[in-house]
Amino acid sequence: MITIRVDNKKLTVKEGTNLLKACLDNDIYIPNLCYVEKMSHPPASCRLCFVEIEGEKHPIPACTVKVTREIVVKTDSPGVRQLQKVALQLLLSVHHLDCRNCEANRKCALQKIAKFLNVGLKSKHLDHFLKEMEIDQRHPFLNYYPNRCVLCGRCIHVCRDRNKQAQLTFANRGFDTVISFFIKPGAPPLQCDACRACIEACPVAAILPKISN
Amino acid sequence: MLPELTAEEKSILDDVKTDLAEISKERSKLIPILQFIQSKINYLPQVAINLVADHLDISPSEVYGVATFYNQFRFNPPGRNPVKVCMGTACHVRGGDIILENFERKLEIKEGETTPDREFSVERVACVGCCALAPVAIMGETVHGHMQPSKVEGLVLRVRIEKEKQEREKQKNEPGK
Numbered sequence: 582m583i584t585i586r587v588d589n590k591k592l593t594v595k596e597g598t599n600l601l602k603a604c605l606d607n608d609i610y611i612p613n614l615c616y617v618e619k620m621s622h623p624p625a626s627c628r629l630c631f632v633e634i635e636g637e638k639h640p641i642p643a644c645t646v647k648v649t650r651e652i653v654v655k656t657d658s659p660g661v662r663q664l665q666k667v668a669l670q671l672l673l674s675v676h677h678l679d680c681r682n683c684e685a686n687r688k689c690a691l692q693k694i695a696k697f698l699n700v701g702l703k704s705k706h707l708d709h710f711l712k713e714m715e716i717d718q719r720h721p722f723l724n725y726y727p728n729r730c731v732l733c734g735r736c737i738h739v740c741r742d743r744n745k746q747a748q749l750t751f752a753n754r755g756f757d758t759v760i761s762f763f764i765k766p767g768a769p770p771l772q773c774d775a776c777r778a779c780i781e782a783c784p785v786a787a788i789l790p791k792i793s794n
Numbered sequence: 795m796l797p798e799l800t801a802e803e804k805s806i807l808d809d810v811k812t813d814l815a816e817i818s819k820e821r822s823k824l825i826p827i828l829q830f831i832q833s834k835i836n837y838l839p840q841v842a843i844n845l846v847a848d849h850l851d852i853s854p855s856e857v858y859g860v861a862t863f864y865n866q867f868r869f870n871p872p873g874r875n876p877v878k879v880c881m882g883t884a885c886h887v888r889g890g891d892i893i894l895e896n897f898e899r900k901l902e903i904k905e906g907e908t909t910p911d912r913e914f915s916v917e918r919v920a921c922v923g924c925c926a927l928a929p930v931a932i933m934g935e936t937v938h939g940h941m942q943p944s945k946v947e948g949l950v951l952r953v954r955i956e957k958e959k960q961e962r963e964k965q966k967n968e969p970g971k
């Protein structure tokens with residue numbers, strides 16, 4: 582066991598514990614979107630879970646830190662908050678904001694993080710870009726909403742975890758990046774309808790079952 | 795949506811299958827294999843994605859995800875008259891996107907796609923080096939400068955009329971033979 586200090590709170594954790602998880606488990610909230618428990622290589626792609634660690638020059642994404650020594654962590658320094666706000670605003674600048682008609686309303690990670698960081702959901706000083714396609718309905722069981730997706734990759738991760746091979750993938754690049762899939766024509770029907778891991782893992786409502794029940 | 799495979803393409807793909815057997819099954823071979831297939835058949839048809847996935851024992855989605863990341867891979871066969879619309883800075887400023895949109899509307903396909911009869915394909919390219927003529931489109935080997943919507947109409951029409959003429963002549967000649 583190792584004792585670390587987070588915002589003046591003492592936590593005793595097992596060696597090798599993920600720092601983000603250690604904090605979350607001890608009621609110290611750090612905004613995060615892309616981390617899934619037990620990930621062996623967190624992608625650290627959402628850039629939200631930054632913390633400052635004493636002795637380190639720059640803020641570090643907490644999801645990439647394994648606790649191996651006694652460290653002193655700050656989760657709420659002005660520098661950290663600034664990074665988080667910008668990351669969130671960038672996400673919102675490519676997000677179709679329509680909470681009232683969105684299935685995620687009230688249980689949405691974006692709403693929660695925006696509230697926590699005291700950032701408005703409407704992006705003001707950034708240009709707003711949306712993708713042309715509002716819903717991708719090609720999948721037999723799922724509908725995908727590119728303009729809601731935060732590209733955290735959780736859906737791909739949990740799909741691979743549960744089904745050995747991921748049936749979902751990132752496709753394209755840059756602003757055009759989306760979650761996509763490729764189904765063998767004539768292949769046996771996918772197990773998606775019974776699995777639904779991606780739907781449960783999505784922090785917004787970017788993947789939904791075709792028939793909601 | 796996708797044009798169907800031609801008999802020739804099918805036989806090329808059969809050869810590809812044999813060739814694949816010689817290539818090891820490491821994940822690192824994914825991109826070289828995709829390049830190999832595209833060099834043989836000029837694009838990556840859906841069956842090719844599956845072939846590669848089966849060979850490397852990964853999901854077709856994963857192959858597709860990697861392939862779409864790179865501009866060098868295309869998923870539609872090049873048309874007999876490939877249209878390239880310049881989106882370089884000069885052409886962009888002079889309304890290149892309007893020209894692209896006109897081609898897309900006229901041909902009823904999107905950028906990156908091919909008409910079902912394989913007569914046309916449309917793609918966007920970066921500066922082709924004759925900015926003074928902006929906006930520029932290239933059809934086949936011919937550069938068309940100072941493009942306008944009416945010119946788009948004209949170009950497409952000319953190809954279609956030419957094709958009709960050829961077909962009529964073929965019909966005329968065939969029964970006589």
Ligand code: SF4
Binds near residue numbers: 677685689
């Ligand atoms: S995903 Fe969240 S922020 Fe976006 S529209 Fe839905 S509820 Fe609102």
Ligand code: SF4
Binds near residue numbers: 731736783784787
């Ligand atoms: S669909 Fe949902 S889980 Fe998947 S990348 Fe988008 S936001 Fe993340």
Ligand code: FES
Binds near residue numbers: 625627628643
């Ligand atoms: S949760 Fe750490 S970067 Fe996304």
Ligand code: FES
Binds near residue numbers: 928930
């Ligand atoms: S930008 Fe189109 S030719 Fe240079």
